[in-house]
Amino acid sequence: MKADKNDWITEQVHPHTRKLDQMTAMEIVQVMSQEDHRIAVAVAAILPTIAAAIDNITEKIRGGGRLFYVGAGTSGRLGVLDASECPPTFGTDPALVQGLIAGGDHALRFPVEGAEDSPEAGKRDLIERSFQKDDFLVGIAASGKTPYVRGALEYGVMLGTTTAAITCNPGSPLGQLADYALEVETGPEILMGSTRLKAGTAQKLILNMLSTGTMIRLGKTYQNLMVDLSPSNAKLRRRAQRIVAMATGVTSAEAEQALNACEGETKTAIVMLLATCDVTTARHRLNQAEGRVREALSLN
Template sequence: MDNPSHPQPITERVNENTRNLDRMTALEIVTVMNQEDHLVPAAIQPVLPAVARTVDHMVDTLKQGGRIFYIGAGTSGRLGVLDASECPPTFSTDPEWVQGIIAGGDWALRHAVEGAEDSPEQGARDLMARDFCSRDLCIGLAASGRTPYVQGAISHAKKIGALTAVITCNPGSPLGRLADIPIEVNVGPEVLVGSTRLKAGTAQKLILNMLSTAAMVRMGKVYENLMVDLHPSNQKLKQRARRIVQSVTGACKDEVEQALIKCGGETKTAILMLMAGLDPEEARYRLNEADGMIQKALENVLNK
């Protein structure tokens, strides 16, 4: 029986729908997994206000010169590193803006590092190694909501006056009580008991998608629903940049190509150049003046 003062996390409980998992056919296994996965989006809906609050704080942090840190262990840590690593190519962000830290370091991205998650002191040290300060935002990731490594990081962040949030799948968890903004999703027990790379990992990935995407939209990295601030670092992204500029401006292929060359591949700059008849320097100035928002920059130009 569970100790009432330390209840068993939901993520560690037995899922009654999959007690016969080892006797199922392949089709039965994937069918029940699909059925369980369908529960995840509905479980996230009640925490959307907390997710939105976190987005607002992410935007405020970046605008005030701070940075955002995801920190976790195991699957949770890997998901944080993944989301952080997607921001520069998708939104042309400075790699310093959003950073992922995993217990055990980069080696732990591909290998299990025994005991890495058990040290709260190491969580704090890993933040300090990045010169984490009160202007920064720390977002902890822990399916169980009680990972010592993450608790140490969140405690350190709070101690120096930084804002904190956590994403867990165990409502009422120690980390949820510790952080300023708890995002606690009840996805229920896993198909495979304790395997939080499944529904818990899916929930964390969906929430991370929301956080980084919504924050970057609010930072002016998107026009309508287009990735206008992408970094065209390969042929696929270069082609996408051309398509986006042509779609928004209606310019011919040659005009688009020349605009992108003149502005060094900056998609947003090329769009404003073509739409407002500006040179690259003026377009950059107008975008900066409008906090990176194309629509706002365009309105400012047309109203003057």
């Protein structure tokens, strides 16, 4: 069967997997692995645009704005996942990075018929979150044409906010609408139209870069350590202790003692130990340095 020339790339039939139903398990995983290897290369082709988007998101957040992800189905779930990881990893307010999915939270686990077909719903969901011009909006849609995402992006454009579109069909309507077209050519899926596969992998890689790159630029790391994590459970408390010990060279017991003195504030504990100062002074230094540990350590 030849692909319709009008089909989006993500909806075309893969020429090498027409006998997918006759493959052994080993043959299936081999072809999946071969196709997955192409994704990192495809994402690498748009790194300059991703980096430019990160710089803009960083400036928006520094100016008091927020980051929003909007998507439907797999794309929406990936956006919600990335947003949900920011508070425990980087100690952010849950409102700073938000993920919206067509059909609401119920759609995270169950299909919501027709939810992605409403542009009005995309706009409405942003209005309900008090989305404004100073925020940054990322639309996520493998096809590059999902109505729910289009409605959200059109609303963002109307407000004059900055937008990005993560799609897997170069030249897509959403890519043309956005300020930053993060379009990765992932090609046909081994299972026709199942964009949770290569397209989803590409989207996840880009989302990782956007959120992680932004948080690094905002001073949420010291060296390559996540020094702004929220130690909200036993695992994260152990990680915070290890991070303080690694960053300062003290023993685990000394790191734990410093964290207790700082009420679990990893950054504060590091500055207190390396600058040999008290908790209040360490916090003051960090405030002066806008939360950047390296700059806080250089202050007199």
